[in-house]
Amino acid sequence: LNVHLDFKSDLFIYYYGLVLLALTVLVFLLILLWPVELPDIPLKQTKEGRLALSNHGINQFIQTKLSGExxxxxxxxxxxxxxxxxxxxxxxxxxxxxxxxxxPRISYDLTKSLND
Structure with missing residues (x-):
């Protein structure tokens, strides 16, 4: 075939480094911006303490409200x-x-109760 390729390793390493840097920055931003699941809903935060509703408590509240329906x-x-x-x-x-x-009434009552 008589094909001659001129390969410059410095140029290859430079572009390889740029692509690797771009991928690293992309992964870093993805990790930072990914939404994190919170264990509770904070209601009040002071220097004396913290008042919050846990996710399990909210689940039990919803189940209790809907069991009467x-x-x-x-x-x-x-x-x-x-x-x-x-x-x-x-x-x-x-x-x-x-x-x-x-x-619609059940949904409205549940939303109102959760907001209260």
Missing amino acids: DLSNIKVRLKNTRRQRKFYIVADSVYKQATVEEL
């Missing part, structure tokens, strides 16, 4: 980060049609 097998998943709190709730109901009609 003719729902069973209630499963609550909480995503608690610095910027947002999301609740994923799954439950079974014996009277599905009646419960579907009541969902």
Whole structure:
């Protein structure tokens, strides 16, 4: 084939270093900006102490509130980060049609109770 390649190792090492540096910075920024799951919701922080609601306590509160609404097998998943709190709730109901009609009221009451 008579192909002659002129290979300069210094140039290769320079570009390899730049790519490695860019990947390292990208991974570092990804680690810093990744949302961290918090163990509780702080209510008050003073030099005397800290008052917070734990995620387990919030789950139990939601299950207790929903158990009075003719729902069973209630499963609550909480995503608690610095910027947002999301609740994923799954439950079974014996009277599905009646419960579907009541969902807006149940959701409003639960949101109001959680905010209080």
